[in-house]
Amino acid sequence: MKNYEIESLSKFNTVGFRNDLISWFEKEQRELPWRKDQDPYKVWVSEIMLQQTRVETVIPYFNRFIEWFPTLEDFAEADEEKILKAWEGLGYYSRVRNLHSAVKEVCETYNGMVPDTPEAISKLKGVGPYTAGAVLSIAYGKPEPAVDGNVMRVLSRILLIEEDIAKPRTRKIFEEAVRELIDHGNASFFNQALMELGALICTPGVPACLLCPVREHCVAFGEGVQAQLPVKTKKKKSRAVQLVAAILTNNQGDLLIHKRPANGLLANLWEFPNFEIHNQLLPKREVFQQQFLDAYGAKPEIGEVITKIDHVFSHLVWNVDTFAGKLDESIDQQVLDKHHLKWVSQQEIQDYAFSVSHQKMFAAYTSGTGI
The missing domain is CATH 3.90.79.10 (Nucleoside Triphosphate Pyrophosphohydrolase)
Incomplete structure (x- = not known):
């Protein structure tokens, strides 16, 4: 991290931020089907579906998927034609193929139990740092970072991080920031709350700062530059x-x-x-x-x-x-x-x-x- 990022963390009221964020999430979280329990399989499926896809779009797909494949074992045994049909319309079909391969490996190698360590889960096909962190923290309560676009946007404002989030190496900065901030006693709600805040309040463009439960902790809001963050270079034209x-x-x-x-x-x-x-x-x-x-x-x-x-x-x-x-x-x-x-x-x-x-x-x- 650069000095200004370390400085913002060193002066940061971490405990107050955690408490305000989690208290808000406990009251305001959306009722989503994958939040009904902390089943690692369901959390895993939902996180793969949510990559590049909006929550509202994912809900009916998730419900149908779990209806067709209620357990990890059911999904492992399914044939590809039915799997692709279940995923039809979500796009990025390599996601579900990788998920199927990984789930079969979980059945064969881990006796049907989704691994609960970063080392083991990260070896599964299609499981990158974000998915690993999401499953470990949400399902198992492990204090692991789950850094997606929502989280980078939120923390770029909270901590006034001006690194380009389009660059892959920047993710490490945000992962380290989460490790500093995460609530070790409630990692599940902490990570979900960051994601929820980014989805509902700390949105792209002009965020709804007046509704934000952690506004008083936000360095960018204090300096009036929240709408200028995150820094992100544009993609090449398709x-x-x-x-x-x-x-x-x-x-x-x-x-x-x-x-x-x-x-x-x-x-x-x-x-x-x-x-x-x-x-x-x-x-x-x-x-x-x-x-x-x-x-x-x-x-x-x-x-x-x-x-x-x-x-x-x-x-x-x-x-x-x-x-x-x-x-x-x-x-x-x-x-x-x-x-x-x-x-x-x-x-x-x-x-x-x-x-x-x-x-x-x-x-x-x-x-x-x-x-």
């Missing part, structure tokens, strides 16, 4: 990718779907046939027809555009024009198998996990509202 997709039916009304590769973006999820557009001069429906013919040896009839979707990933943006179409020609079964294509009924398609962008395509198709 790369845009132009795609054309089609929802194709055959004479029986079945839908053609495609399974993505086992590695890479949205691995093993299902989607409707789509291609990247390299020739901007041709009409998009012709681009789709030609690439489909080249890839699978059949030429579909393509109708009108049913929706246009811009789907944002962390590093790129998909701009997708989606058409409806018919495929009267049959595709040889060997070709279907080779390219991981499948005909399914509108009833059967409900069992397959699709990414959000392709769910939106299908919703536009079934609603008939178009664009």
Whole structure:
């Protein structure tokens, strides 16, 4: 840490801050399904779901997930298709794959008990410093830091830390700060309270300081610079990718779907046939027809555009024009198998996990509202 950070901690009323923060949390905490008990499995699932996803979005997913996989053992034994379906719409599917691998390891190596030491839990696949700290502190009451974006934002203001939170090395500064501040007698509530404060009051932009239970402890508020923190450099601009997709039916009304590769973006999820557009001069429906013919040896009839979707990933943006179409020609079964294509009924398609962008395509198709 730099000197000014050490100085702010050395003058800090740590006991008063802890008491005010935890007292507020005891009265004002939201009723969230993963707070009903301190089951390490449920805490772990919730924390993985909450990465890059808002609490309001996660609640129904969490409830369904626990309904489908009530115990760690149930989840360990589940097949990937059902797991991806349970996660469908949350995005960042590597999270649930890593979680599944780690849970299986817990069953095999730790007799179904989530490890309660930093050394052991950090060895599990997909468990980084934040997840390890969250599970250890919330479920087991261990005084370990759980530093996410909310916590960095809160502490950058409380302690007037002006380091760039976009830089990975900065996390260490905040972890050390939490170690200094954390309540060893109630680490669970302390860490949850920091997160809750960041979610409800110490929000991005202009925080609700007049409602803050720890305002009198906040160095940034005292100096009137709370809205200028945290310091965070902007990300590089995302790369845009132009795609054309089609929802194709055959004479029986079945839908053609495609399974993505086992590695890479949205691995093993299902989607409707789509291609990247390299020739901007041709009409998009012709681009789709030609690439489909080249890839699978059949030429579909393509109708009108049913929706246009811009789907944002962390590093790129998909701009997708989606058409409806018919495929009267049959595709040889060997070709279907080779390219991981499948005909399914509108009833059967409900069992397959699709990414959000392709769910939106299908919703536009079934609603008939178009664009």
